[in-house]
Amino acid sequence: MIPRYIGIAVLLFLPMPILIVVLSSFTSAGYLSFPIKGLSLRWYAEFLGSADWLRVLGTSALLALIGAVVSTGACFAAAWAVVRHKIRFGATYETILLAPLIFPHAAIGVIMIVTLSSLGWLGTFSGLVLVHCILTIPYAYRPVAAALRKSDAALEEAAASLGARPWRTFWMVTLPAVRPGLVTSLLFTFIISFDEVTVTLFLVGPFVMTLPVQVFSEVLESASPIIAAVSAALVLFTSAMVFILDRVIGIQFFVERD
Amino acid sequence: MNLTRRQTIAGALGTAAALSLPGRLSARTDQLLHASWGGGTGDTWTHSFATPYQEKSGTAVRVVEVPNPEAQFRAQAGAPQYHTGIGTFVQGVNLMRDDMLETFSIDELPAMKDIDEKYWLKTPDGRLAGVTPYFAYYGIAVNTNEASVDDFQSWKDLANEKWRGRLGMTRPIYLSTYDLTMFSIAAGGDEMNTAGGMELLTGMARNVLIVSNSLAQQNTMLERGEVAAMPFYSTRVWALNEAGVDYVKMVIPTEGSLLLPYAVFAPKGVADREQVAEWLNYCASAAPQESGMAYSGYIPANSNAVATDEIKAKLGMDYTDLRAKLYQPDWGYIAEHQKDTVAAIDQMMSTL
Amino acid sequence: MARTLRSALLLAPSAILIGIFLIGLVRLIASSVLIDGQIDLHHYVDIMNRPDYIAMLGRTLRTAALTTFFCLLLGYPTAYYVARYQGNRNILLLLIIFPWLVSIVVRSYGWVVILGPRGLVNGFLMWTGMADRPFKLMYNDFGVVMGLVHVLLPFMIIAILSVLMQISRNLEEASMSLGGRPFYSFRTVLLPLSLPGILTGVTLVYLMSTGAIVTPLLLGGLGDTMIGTEIFQEVMHFFDYPKAAALATVLLVTAMAVVLPLQVLERWLSKRLTDGAPS
8 A cells, every 4th residue: 555665665775875884994995985995904903993083982982871871861750750740731841851852953052052161061071961961852751751651550559559669669560661661762862872963063172072073073184994994883883782682672662652 | 840949959969960970080181182183184193293292202292183173272262171273374363363372482482483484373463373383285186087187287277167067176164265365366366356266266166066075075076086176185185195096186286376384373371381382392393294294295384394305206396396386375364354255155156 | 749849859850951951042042132232133134134045044944845855755655664564673673773873974975975976876877878977966955855864764764653553554454444445545544643753753854954064064065055054164163153143043943933833733633633533
């Protein structure tokens, strides 16, 4: 009824440019070229041997991790208040939480320069964490709230009435029920924060630089295949992460709407 | 939702404390922080300037790669985090005019005496707002598989209709300072009389296939022959040649090429001022500049720097002959009018 | 009371984060109209007086609209295919989020290889004789829209997918078995039920494409400036924050003009659907 070939074509089309980048990372030439001039792993060696690139990779991973945990945590708390406590104006509050999504990133970049410089956090890791939390809140809220809606409050009440202490109930009953939603939220916020360049590029400083911004400055000034190697490594790393999470915990990407 | 004031404050403090944990820990003062563009520029600074300086003086200099060092200086005005940074000469002039740079007397930077005064970043009262480590030049890069070097012996050739859809070009922000200046020279004017230059620039814009800020993209297009020629930086062609792409050649047209000096400067109120002056003075001296030339083709500004035979062969001439072919405009004038020039070019391009 | 207190504490972290953002937003708008404490609209007047800015505004809206249209056109069938897929959907999902894994700056290099005048597509067309000279596939509007569709399509697919997964396949089959022709059943059953997802996806993609910077900068051609790239230029090269703020405000207003009605429509629809649909 709806042509399948469009779907299949799109699924094949999406990874195309990435495939080219991955292939060209194996070049032995000193500049990006395709088809590649000779097979070599020299750009991987260069990447893994460079303290600078590894430090930046570490910063980005840590930033994305902290950002994912903080914004998932903040959203879980908020969703609890909205879903379980059924606070007044809960629906309005949910809409407000989506605000960062509604604003174009170019505008958010300008907003954040002003905000961070008045906090004295421009060019600091704390500043980036704050901004990445704000940016990822809308992505975290939906899956977490949906999972919480689906989980059964009656089960918790039953556990409590059987004498389980509150945190034990939370740990043994609530958490397993909402786990797929939490994992989805963590994964999405991690990926979005890890890839963010538009807003972050205004906010980096001498002590903190993220991988996408470093790649951006590299592309503006040179054409070293190291950027292809870095990207290819990231594709591999993220794919592996998704696979493992899928196997171990089970990802529930297609969460229900509220 | 009854949120009392105290609850709000408690929550705010909790979040703030959690967020600020990993922040300031990394601030260190036992090294100088130097902001640089990424890629080749960053590598050159680490290899030819920072590393030998540390060996010589014991002071570590960490090169921090950012998309635009000037932007970092601006954003951090009043509370500088870097000790020094590199920029184009125009950026240096702009920062200096906005009083964002630390100034030094010539006695603090004695190595500048060996650099021609026309390359000095100088305040109106004669103090130095930075040093000139090297320069590049802006000529025409030609892919000789697609066109002949003889096709581009004049800047006017870029406006020739026969190259429709075969040229590349940079964005207005650099067109305004570099391309327009050389087109104006070719049209018999200069950076202050740009009417003729603007006409030639319009002619080139009509021929253009790609406009890009990204050097990686421009490199790729030249190397693959997607474009036959474009105004380009000598150092990028140098890097391509060093990587074995010998069919891309740099042309200095008969009207000359544009001299592109760079500047290294320190933000106003910089910490460790004495150490900074010493480092800046080192950047102005001949030794690291010679190393930079060998490493990535940036031409030394210090007149004591000597070209080895190998470098003379690659350049096809001596530093003195090269300098004679390069045009040094009044960068102060260009910087002052850049905003209007960019607006004019933006508007010109939107009518094509 | 204890419960109110607990609710407040639970809301505090997210409220602070969003609060910081909203305060920044207000300050941004204020900084574009207040100059030395006086209300001064000259940045806005300057913007409106430049014909190339008006053209840029139009181009931004057109690019965003085209991008959204193509994302929907391609995204809906893809979401449908994935929703009805019998195997491991997470593998398909990995393919969908692939574009997010490689920064656009690097991806744009892949585009040169594929779409450039000497690229794979033109090479193939000329080799088969379907074209005798290369098509201009990038460094123009086409390149920008293509790049944006590629990076924003996942948002559209996921938004629609999350709704399609809720629509029982039985419902569809029932409508078919009752003699509904495929298109009729699509129009009367599937489409109305998936409309909330479509609206979410359209809103997201539209907003993200109006504010794009990096894609138009790298894949756009001569004069393909968008408001985002102009803001980038004002901030990164001229450091004219009030002007950038004015441009950002113009961007917000134009984006809101399209998005707010969509939001209202989405609320109304989802209300109608939940009221009307049997549970």
